[in-house]
Amino acid sequence: MFDFYIPLEDWINAGFEKISSALSPFLRSSSEILETLINAFEDLLLWPPEIVIMVLVSLLVWWASSYRLAIFAFVGLLLTFGIDIWDATMATIALALSGTAVSLIIGIPLGIIASQSNVFERILRPILDFMQTIPSFVYLIPAVMFFGMGKVAALVATMIFAMPPAVRLTTLGIREVSGEMVEAAKAFGSGRWQTLKDVQLPLALPTIMAGVNQCIMMALAMTVIASMIGAGGLGNIVLRSMQSINIGLGVVGGLGIVVLAILLDRMTESISNKMNKNK
Structure with a gap:
């Protein structure tokens, strides 16, 4: 009988091991930087008394959105303190914000470049398609292989998972700026990058x-999944509830995640709506 077998799994494992070995110094230094970033966010959130964080976050939400959302923010954070998941909530916020920050630092410039170059955009598109269709759990494997178990690996997996929307919508927003506006800017003597900075980016x-x-939102979702590789936070509470079939513990962890998801979503949505009104 004809037996056809391609050891693809072995080839991929060998390839990742060689890449990990070759990039070892870079991975160590990157791991230290990312760990410092996460710890800085956590220390910033856990150092002041809880009531100070509640008030500051509520005032920030009021300034950026509305007093109704500010009240929700205060009550929601007070709830996380009352049901004893404050530290886990702050750890989740720190990881989600760190992952979001790194994703945006890389993703927005890539989106800007893709908006200016059709060739780069065609190269980037299948990569983004692959990143968005691969199951989220798969991201954990190379992250652990390169960075080991812990928050750094969770941050890397979160960053990769959350980056595609930033790249795509940055590219889309700039490309949707009307050609008449761009031509008018060029007619007044603006160069390509000046037009991008003064016309396209503000409108996009x-x-x-x-x-x-x-x-x-995707970073927050991934921080929950990344509890499987030592991310900690609210995801760890949900994971422990699944392992022990503890419904109450799962509801407690879920409440914290819901509060964060609603708060972050409504806040960014309000900022986006204000920008649309001023457009």
Whole structure:
């Protein structure tokens, strides 16, 4: 009988091991930087008394959105303190914000470049398609292989998972700016990058903010999944509830996640709506 077998699994494992070995110094230094970033966010959130964080976050939400959402923010954070998941909530916020920040730092410039180059956009599109269709759990494997178990691997997996919306919507927003506006800017002597900075980016900002919103939501979702590789936070509470079949513990962890998801989503949505009104 004809037996046809391609050891693809072995080839991929060998390839990743060689890449990991070759990039070892870079991975170590990157791991230290990312760990410092996460710890800085956590220390910033856990250092002040809880009531100070509640008030500051509520005031920030009021300034960026509305007093109704500010009240929800205060009550929601007070709830996380009351049901004893404050530290886990702050750890989840720190990881989600760190992942979002790194995703945006990389994703928005890539989106800008893709908006200016059709060749780069065609190269980037299948990569983004692959990143968005691959199951989220698969991201954990290379992250652990390169960075080991822990928050750094969780941050890397979160960053990769959350980046595509930022890239796509940045590209879309800039490309949707009317040609007449661009031509008018060029007619007044603006160069390519000056037109991008003064015309295209300001007009594309609401669409870019929609990408930021999606990036934050996907980062938050991934931090929960990344509890499987030592991310900690609210995801760890949900994971423990699944392992022990403890419904109450799962509801407690879920409440914290719901509060964060609603708060972050409504806040970024409000900022985006304000930008649309001023457009």
